[in-house]
Amino acid sequence: MNEVEARERAATMLAEAGIALTPGERDAIEVADFGLGRLDEIGLQIVVYVNTERVCAKELVLFPGQTCPEHRHPPVGDDPGKEETFRCRTGSVELHVEGHDTVTLRPGAQFTIMPDTLHWFRAGDEGAIVTEFSTRSRDETDVFTDPRIVR
């Protein structure tokens, strides 16, 4: 699967879930392979709805078995780091958060991850759509456990 195919597939999943996007948003779906070139296993498709100084919201789309690798959102200047709530919309996602038992989120379930806390997640057999409600995103400052990762 290449980037164009991943974008198309994510758009289809969102449409099937009844989540409306503008044509511009559909074209701008971000496909993150984290620099590893193994999109089928490790990757994430992202629609950024808003990202102001104070508030960010995204739709995260994961294909069956796809993993977002372990990382944390460290403090940056006056910002204590990104706080994020994941709310599962469709499918299922297994969420691993430092200091917590592993939890499987299904539609309607959610989990809040506090700043600077290691976490990673993997979609179940149907894939997953997860809405993320958070403070400002600064992806370039995320710290990944795997040193080969480039965000």
Place this chain on the structure above:
Amino acid sequence: MNEVEARERAATMLAEAGIALTPGERDAIEVADFGLGRLDEIGLQIVVYVNTERVCAKELVLFPGQTCPEHRHPPVGDDPGKEETFRCRTGSVELHVEGHDTVTLRPGAQFTIMPDTLHWFRAGDEGAIVTEFSTRSRDETDVFTDPRIVR
């Protein structure tokens, strides 16, 4: 329409839109009549997903023609006031924001309202579901233009 009927109707609209709620969230849908007792015309149904010190997210449900009356979110202590982005999920909503042209949001369209800015909104003929992404909600400090309103 009374509060129980409004809650039931909002739950049905959310289910029809494919938006999953837990049973607890369904039971806790807030029905706001703003103390006016005219829920058919002036009111709002709300699911609060999360409301931490930094981040809030809600689903707002409006019935056909229902209006959320004019108000603003003033600064409170160190908080400059609530910033909120409305993203239309289903139906349509006419949004009136101080200093801006009136805009009609349809599915996939959104608008960000800065702190302390007067705004009100009314659903179109099909009603509307609107996701709100914002900083912390402090409903009790909202300032309504109509002095009869009690939040």
